[in-house]
Amino acid sequence: MLSRTADSLFWLARYIERAENVARILTVGHRMASLAYSLGDAGNEWHSTLRAAGCEDGFFGKYEIVEAEAVIAYMVFDADNPSSVFSCLETARRNARAVRTALTVDMWEALNQTWMRLRDLDPAAIIAHGLIDFLDWVKERSLLFNGAYANTMLRNDAFFFTRLGTFLERADSTARLLDVKYHVLLPRDEEVGGALDYYQWQAILRSVSALRSYHWIYHDRLQPWLIAELLLLRPEMPRSLRACMEQIARHLDLLADAYGGKRGECHRLSGEMYARLRFGRIEDIFQSGLHEFLVAFLDQTARLGGEISRLYLM
Amino acid sequence: MARPEGELPAAGQGTDLSGFDEMHHAGACRAPYAMIRDWLEDLPPDLLRRKHEEAELLFRRVGVTFAVYAEGGNPERTIPFDIIPRVLDADEWMFLERGLRQRVRALNAFLVDIYQGREILRAGRIPEALILMNAGFRPEMQDFMPVHGAYTHIAGIDIVRLGPREFCVLEDNCRVPSGASYMLENREATMRLFPGLLGRHRVASVSHYPEDLLDTLRSVAPPHCPGEPTVALLTPGAFNSAYYEHSFLADEMGVEIVEGADLFIEDNIVFMRTTEGPRRIDVLYRRVDDDFLDPLTFRPDSTLGVPGLFGAYRAGNVALANAVGAGIADDKSVYPYVPEMIRFYLGEAPLLANVPTFDCGRAEDLAYVLAHLDALVVKEARGSGGYGMLIGPQASRAERDVFAARLRACPGDYIAQPTLALSTCPTYVESGIAPRHVDLRPFVLVGKEIRIVPGGLTRVALREGSLVVNSSQGGGTKDTWVLDA
Numbered sequence: 001m002l003s004r005t006a007d008s009l010f011w012l013a014r015y016i017e018r019a020e021n022v023a024r025i026l027t028v029g030h031r032m033a034s035l036a037y038s039l040g041d042a043g044n045e046w047h048s049t050l051r052a053a054g055c056e057d058g059f060f061g062k063y064e065i066v067e068a069e070a071v072i073a074y075m076v077f078d079a080d081n082p083s084s085v086f087s088c089l090e091t092a093r094r095n096a097r098a099v100r101t102a103l104t105v106d107m108w109e110a111l112n113q114t115w116m117r118l119r120d121l122d123p124a125a126i127i128a129h130g131l132i133d134f135l136d137w138v139k140e141r142s143l144l145f146n147g148a149y150a151n152t153m154l155r156n157d158a159f160f161f162t163r164l165g166t167f168l169e170r171a172d173s174t175a176r177l178l179d180v181k182y183h184v185l186l187p188r189d190e191e192v193g194g195a196l197d198y199y200q201w202q203a204i205l206r207s208v209s210a211l212r213s214y215h216w217i218y219h220d221r222l223q224p225w226l227i228a229e230l231l232l233l234r235p236e237m238p239r240s241l242r243a244c245m246e247q248i249a250r251h252l253d254l255l256a257d258a259y260g261g262k263r264g265e266c267h268r269l270s271g272e273m274y275a276r277l278r279f280g281r282i283e284d285i286f287q288s289g290l291h292e293f294l295v296a297f298l299d300q301t302a303r304l305g306g307e308i309s310r311l312y313l314m
Numbered sequence: 315m316a317r318p319e320g321e322l323p324a325a326g327q328g329t330d331l332s333g334f335d336e337m338h339h340a341g342a343c344r345a346p347y348a349m350i351r352d353w354l355e356d357l358p359p360d361l362l363r364r365k366h367e368e369a370e371l372l373f374r375r376v377g378v379t380f381a382v383y384a385e386g387g388n389p390e391r392t393i394p395f396d397i398i399p400r401v402l403d404a405d406e407w408m409f410l411e412r413g414l415r416q417r418v419r420a421l422n423a424f425l426v427d428i429y430q431g432r433e434i435l436r437a438g439r440i441p442e443a444l445i446l447m448n449a450g451f452r453p454e455m456q457d458f459m460p461v462h463g464a465y466t467h468i469a470g471i472d473i474v475r476l477g478p479r480e481f482c483v484l485e486d487n488c489r490v491p492s493g494a495s496y497m498l499e500n501r502e503a504t505m506r507l508f509p510g511l512l513g514r515h516r517v518a519s520v521s522h523y524p525e526d527l528l529d530t531l532r533s534v535a536p537p538h539c540p541g542e543p544t545v546a547l548l549t550p551g552a553f554n555s556a557y558y559e560h561s562f563l564a565d566e567m568g569v570e571i572v573e574g575a576d577l578f579i580e581d582n583i584v585f586m587r588t589t590e591g592p593r594r595i596d597v598l599y600r601r602v603d604d605d606f607l608d609p610l611t612f613r614p615d616s617t618l619g620v621p622g623l624f625g626a627y628r629a630g631n632v633a634l635a636n637a638v639g640a641g642i643a644d645d646k647s648v649y650p651y652v653p654e655m656i657r658f659y660l661g662e663a664p665l666l667a668n669v670p671t672f673d674c675g676r677a678e679d680l681a682y683v684l685a686h687l688d689a690l691v692v693k694e695a696r697g698s699g700g701y702g703m704l705i706g707p708q709a710s711r712a713e714r715d716v717f718a719a720r721l722r723a724c725p726g727d728y729i730a731q732p733t734l735a736l737s738t739c740p741t742y743v744e745s746g747i748a749p750r751h752v753d754l755r756p757f758v759l760v761g762k763e764i765r766i767v768p769g770g771l772t773r774v775a776l777r778e779g780s781l782v783v784n785s786s787q788g789g790g791t792k793d794t795w796v797l798d799a
Binding site: 001002003004006097098100101157161255259260262312313314 | 551552561564565570571572573575576586587588589590
């Protein structure tokens, strides 16, 4: 297939995934901020929401003080912010339109209806009384698109590139989220963390729809190192780094098979990243530094994206 | 040198512009429309309105796709679809088809000649300056011979009907004619809205058009093509107003739709960038105008084309459809000479008539046109889309005065024709069913052989009395039926 087509599919899937992740992070940020008002720490919550979505630098280019309205306006509606929900959906559709014939009808309709509804929305009304409904709707639209492509696309290279986009973005998002909150996951000398820590742990799990999953897997009260293990290393957890990397390595292999066995640096790198997560132990990661681990992982995902692009998309 | 069609056309005889009614003639329903009449009579009174609304809805949904692709300059407009088909019987179509084949053979013979020996100029049948000084003439094509002598591989010939046996060619479109996708979508719409209606009639199918198009494109693969030719469609991109058609046709043919940036040239060979590395292209169905094809040869500021494409073309390593330089054949100032081309190259009498045309660049024609503006249609020689034209009988005095001033300033830019009473077909309108003026664009495919799917795109002027069918001027389209013998 055309490199441009593959590139558009890859970014289409990435931007849909990003829209969903930003919506999830904002939902939790909103919830945490309202809890934190009673604990006197709301400003801090909005700040980490910005960081988790990778929007910190852009935000401070426009605003000086972190306030709820400004953060919401910037992360949901701002056209200057390439990761705002609006920008993500807009970019996704632009990519889709450029490769209309590579999409199934269901994929296209899911995207196009989202975009048409988006154009009719009134930002003021959403901010005033409907933010959570709106963010839920974004999540639903992303689930619809993901379902549409999982259920209707041929299992060929077009599908593999779309899959790569979804999982690379998801891995990136989970790692970012963990890194913003890594300090509340570190082992402490005290017996238990304060109430705020407990809410923070819950918040991390909620951001990736994993609160229930945690209880199913561990049958235990929330423990920070188990949360870290769940989101880094557990294969059952669909948004864990390990699960994402497994999918990435697998779909890169499928591509190599489809293209006569040709492999590149992206195959080696994804294999290395996956192996580290598959055979790594959470104790060792904590020992050498969770933050350092996550920073290195984020670096590597960026590099992996570049290598995939170099081999296939240019 | 003789005038192309002998006498100056008589203008302004009578002011009856009601036109030939294709359904009712001489107080009776014409045979091809008998089934349509029965069908309309049997329909419950409100069903037609419901179907009209359903069609609007259907097309708005499909139209969503049109509108999407039409963004950027031409937003949110779909071309209205009229639910009542236009019908041609087998004899009428056979006559048209023979005429179309003849005309397009002559147009291609003219193009081959004009870029080689220029016999027709040397024989004095067409003024040399008219061709060689024309912006549509491409000196870069001198001595180039495309495979099978095909310059215009896809030609859209616009035909108007003036009487039971009278068909005229209004203009030829030899460059990148569009509309075939509407022909196919309109037939789909009829099948969805009135399942069974087509089955009860013996209507010739049009659905093989994409296959015929692909066959045609493959048949003109260049001599240097190794093995099975790879075909791709070159589009200016998603912001082009015809992008819907480009992606539709590429999809139906199962070929890649590429943009300039997807292609590169190495050793005079055209490659597309794919996920498996470079892949050679042998035939490009290009929907990009000549000017923008190759910044090294044509407009240097073009970002839509591919540097070096023309070199690869001349080297015989890639075929372009349509060929570069085909525009000289459909220039409005060359149009009056097409019947002469038919006589000159084929030694035959033209089957399809031309509309008599005044060339305002000639002093005597200009004087006549200025004196009869109230009876004539005046068009820009290089315009299209129904813009910049004057319909004398329907214009106000002030509008005619403004146009007269423009004519005097640049007479060579204009041609004039008598106002034609285009035929009418029954059409669904607010008040029920009423006659509206129509034209017809069949698509002629030229490769190893000439193929024409029966029918074409019927365009209809939806406003009462309007003679302008262009979609940019409030025109709609109809499904076009050719009945099997």
